[in-house]
Amino acid sequence: xxxxxxxxxxxxxxxxxxxxxxxxxxxxxxxxxxxxxxxxxxxxxxxxxxxxxxxxxxxxxxxxxxxxxxxxxxxxxxxxxxxxxxxxxxxxxxxxxxxxxxxxxxxxxxxxxxxxxxxxxxxxxxxxxxxxxxxxxxxxxxxxxxxxxxxxxxxxxxxxxxxxxxxxxxxxxxxxxxxxxxxxxxxxxxxxxxxxxxxxxxxxxxxxxxxxxxxxxxxxxxxxxxxxxxxxxxxxxxxxxxxxxxxxxxxxxxxxxxxxxxxxxxxxxxxxxxxxxxxxxxxxxxxxxxxxxxxxxxxxxxxxxxxxxxxxxxxxxxxxxxxxxxxxxxxxxxxxxxxxxxxxxxxxxxxxxxxxxxxxxxxxxxxxxxxxxxxxxxxxxxxxxxxxxxxxxxxxxxxxxxxxxxxxxxxxxxxxxxxxxxxxxxxxxxxxxxxxxxxxxxxxxxxxxxxxxxxxxxxxxxxxxxxxxxxxxxxxxxxxxxxxxxxxxxxxxxxxxxxxxxxxxxxxxxxxxxxxxxxx
Numbered sequence: 001x002x003x004x005x006x007x008x009x010x011x012x013x014x015x016x017x018x019x020x021x022x023x024x025x026x027x028x029x030x031x032x033x034x035x036x037x038x039x040x041x042x043x044x045x046x047x048x049x050x051x052x053x054x055x056x057x058x059x060x061x062x063x064x065x066x067x068x069x070x071x072x073x074x075x076x077x078x079x080x081x082x083x084x085x086x087x088x089x090x091x092x093x094x095x096x097x098x099x100x101x102x103x104x105x106x107x108x109x110x111x112x113x114x115x116x117x118x119x120x121x122x123x124x125x126x127x128x129x130x131x132x133x134x135x136x137x138x139x140x141x142x143x144x145x146x147x148x149x150x151x152x153x154x155x156x157x158x159x160x161x162x163x164x165x166x167x168x169x170x171x172x173x174x175x176x177x178x179x180x181x182x183x184x185x186x187x188x189x190x191x192x193x194x195x196x197x198x199x200x201x202x203x204x205x206x207x208x209x210x211x212x213x214x215x216x217x218x219x220x221x222x223x224x225x226x227x228x229x230x231x232x233x234x235x236x237x238x239x240x241x242x243x244x245x246x247x248x249x250x251x252x253x254x255x256x257x258x259x260x261x262x263x264x265x266x267x268x269x270x271x272x273x274x275x276x277x278x279x280x281x282x283x284x285x286x287x288x289x290x291x292x293x294x295x296x297x298x299x300x301x302x303x304x305x306x307x308x309x310x311x312x313x314x315x316x317x318x319x320x321x322x323x324x325x326x327x328x329x330x331x332x333x334x335x336x337x338x339x340x341x342x343x344x345x346x347x348x349x350x351x352x353x354x355x356x357x358x359x360x361x362x363x364x365x366x367x368x369x370x371x372x373x374x375x376x377x378x379x380x381x382x383x384x385x386x387x388x389x390x391x392x393x394x395x396x397x398x399x400x401x402x403x404x405x406x407x408x409x410x411x412x413x414x415x416x417x418x419x420x421x422x423x424x425x426x427x428x429x430x431x432x433x434x435x436x437x438x439x440x441x442x443x444x445x446x447x448x449x450x451x452x453x454x455x456x457x458x459x460x461x462x463x464x465x466x467x468x469x470x471x472x473x474x475x476x477x478x479x480x481x482x483x484x485x486x487x488x489x490x491x492x493x494x495x496x497x498x499x500x501x502x503x504x505x506x507x508x509x510x511x512x513x514x515x516x517x518x519x520x
Contacts, residue, residue, distance in 0.1 A: 006260070007297035009038035010086070014079055014298070023071045025062045028078065032056055035082065042260035043229045048089060048267050055085045083294060091290040092266055096247040096274040097219035099128065104183045106190045106215055108175075110208055110243050111223035112235060113196030116251035118147060120223050120277055121193045122154035123285040124249075127275075128189040129160060135189040138178030139164030140171040140211055143195040143204075151193055158282050161187070171195065171207060172214040179215045192217065198235075205242050212243060220245040221274065224262050226253040232261030233268045240269040251277035254284070332430040335391040338383040340429070341376060378414055382422050385411035394430065395423050 013034035020027045032053055039049045059081040065074065099105040107124070109117045118141070125135040137155050139162065141147035148164040155162035163178035175192050182190045194211055197204035212220065222245040224232060239245060248269075250262045253276045266273055273288040383391065385408045390398060398404050398419075405423075409416045 006038050006042040009041075010035050010082070011298050013038070014082055017078060018075050023074050028060065028062065031078070039260060043232075043264070044089075044260035045230075045233060045264035045267065048264060052085055052089055055088070056081050059085070083298065086294045086297070087290045090263055090266055090273070090293060092270045092272050094270060094272050096272045099133065099189060101133065101188060103188065104186075104190055105188060105219070106179055106192065106217040108192045108194065108212060108215060108217035108220045109223055110194055110220060110239055110245060111196060112198060112225065112228075113144075115196065115223045115225040115228075116277060117141075117196060117223045118150050118193050119154060119280075120249055120251055120275075120285070121151070121191050122158050122160060123277065123282055124275070125155070125160045125189060125191050126158045126282050127285055129158075133188045134186065135160055135191070136182045136187045137162040138175055138182070138190060138192045140175035140178070140192050141195045142169050142171045142174060147193070147195070154282075172210040175211050176214040205238075208243055219247060221247045221249055222271075223249050223251055224265055226250045226262050226277075229261045230264075232265040236265035236269050236271075240271065245269075245271065247272055247274040249273070249275045249277060250288075253277060254279050332394075332426075333392050334383070334386065334395055334426055337426050337429055338380070338391065341379050341383070378412075378418065379422055381412040382408060382414055382419055395426050398423060 013031045016034075017023070017027055017031040035056075036049050036053050039052070040046065060074075060078050065077075097105075097107075099107075109121055111117050118139075121137055125137050129135040137151060137160055139148045139151040141151075142165075148166060151162060151164060161182075163174075163181060165174050165177075168174050168177075171194060175194075179190055179192065192211070192215060194208060195204065197208060220243050222236060222239050222243070224236060228235070236248070248262070248266060248271055250273055262273075265271075276286045276288050276293075278284045278286055390404065390408075398408075405416055405419045409419050412419075
């Protein structure tokens with residue numbers, strides 16, 4: 001996850017403070033010093049770090065606290081202050097442009113060379129297409145050799161219509177022709193890719209303005225490389241002055257990117273981050289929001305992001321409708337399990353999934369993304385070695401005829417033990433599925449009660465039940481109510497409701513990916 005090292009350091013600083021037997025100003029100052037050191041190491045601007053330090057210190061003034069304030073109350077106050085001020089750090093208090101259905105929304109991309117604009121253009125076009133918008137791409141990058149071919153290849157793969165020219169060298173002409181054509185064809189999202197340029201390249205900056213004047217975009221987005229470091233602020237300020245972009249997309253946030261420079265750019269331009277590029281695949285584009293971002297950073301999870309991610313995957317999955325129908329009836333075949341596991345594989349690296357679920361990143365321990373992905377793939381190999389009859393069964397046919405298990409193990413290149421462990425996990429998930437119909441009805445009743453009657457009382461009761469399950473502990477800002485509402489909305493999103501999902505990803509994690517399996 002982006003800034004994962006920064007998140008670990010800040011989380012460790014807060015955790016160390018919570019373990020202090022004598023919570024005093026000295027311990028508090030030590031925690032702030034460690035947080036500031038972590039931010040500076042991640043390339044966050046020195047001025048921003050100084051302001052953050054002053055803000056937290058002014059919020060938690062030990063001299064103004066009542067004498068009878070308990071240590072736990074102080075810890076909660078400090079934890080909340082750290083969370084709130086980190087949110088302020090990445091929140092420009094401005095909303096990015098919201099595309100409107102039924103009209104042409106022209107979006108122009110600008111940025112430095114090598115920031116990942118062309119790939120990000122395709123990702124964004126695909127993002128909108130998945131949400132029912134008629135999307136297309138225009139290649140106005142006539143400077144870089146191979147730019148049109150790259151956009152053509154990406155667009156074809158993502159099944160997005162595109163426009164460009166191999167003969168026209170004026171980017172303003174290409175952009176205007178492409179936008180006019182797609183407007184005539186009633187496209188709703190028209191994304192225009194432009195050449196990469198540096199603030200010292202005056203001619204290219206003038207060209208950028210010409211393209212902007214030719215197409216008059218509804219929104220200009222700057223694509224910012226998450227690894228750019230301290231140069232981010234100056235470059236983004238120069239683009240802002242010339243192109244006056246209305247949003248930022250930060251790319252390459254996976255891997256070892258420090259990312260603090262991008263945070264500095266947000267503060268310098270007072271411009272919202274719209275999305276984060278989290279990988280090379282077309283699905284690796286996450287909507288950005290300050291609170292969920294900091295929540296993930298500190299290990300509190302991002303339930304809304306997880307739900308949106310699941311909904312995107314299940315929209316594309318042809319087999320999920322059948323699985324949802326089975327679950328509603330309390331049935332869970334081996335084929336249904338295969339569908340669920342395949343969807344987990346589509347969600348990306350295990351660390352990305354874990355960062356969205358409160359507490360799960362800690363439960364994963366030292367399991368690497370490679371280990372997790374390898375174990376899931378091995379399960380897929382086992383599924384692929386089964387006959388249609390075996391996949392559509394409840395697993396009993398395999399247990400009653402051990403020769404089938406031996407055949408599947410040989411065919412998948414795994415062991416009999418691996419197949420038996422998969423069947424054991426299927427039995428666990430099948431048990432959850434049998435209760436799913438009743439749980440769904442109970443959730444529907446709970447939602448109905450929330451819509452009518454004493455909403456506050458009902459929400460308080462639901463929160464109490466969730467806390468008894470161990471969910472939402474340590475989540476700042478009173479997010480438990482939102483979490484419960486999101487759980488209610490999960491009825492058909494991913495096949496299982498969020499409680500089931502937490503069990504599978506939490507208690508079942510060891511069995512599915514790590515616990516007893518043998519590494520190879």
